[in-house]
Amino acid sequence: MQKLLTASILALAATTAQADPAVMFGINYNFGGGGPGLSVKVLSSDREDRTVASVGASYYPMMNRVGLDVGVGRTFENGAATVSWDVINSAPQASIGFVDTVK
Numbered sequence: 001m002q003k004l005l006t007a008s009i010l011a012l013a014a015t016t017a018q019a020d021p022a023v024m025f026g027i028n029y030n031f032g033g034g035g036p037g038l039s040v041k042v043l044s045s046d047r048e049d050r051t052v053a054s055v056g057a058s059y060y061p062m063m064n065r066v067g068l069d070v071g072v073g074r075t076f077e078n079g080a081a082t083v084s085w086d087v088i089n090s091a092p093q094a095s096i097g098f099v100d101t102v103k
Contacts, residue, residue: 024040025098029095051073
């Protein structure tokens, strides 16, 4: 698992050198029992209609848990949707949220 995390971080570093990163504030659902949560993610691009890599942190208030995730997503006008893997809780996650995108 640590090799996957390291490879994902290196891939993100390579992609962010080509575009401006963006910050996403949103809600998510952790399919491993964490339930709904609040998330903050860094996306590899701030451009609309792009496939992006993401790294984020989540808080699940109902379970009083935190999570760190690595994933992929798609940006659109002032928003993004991502699917990711929560490395702390070992579970898949889906997120949507606000991003200040540019055309």
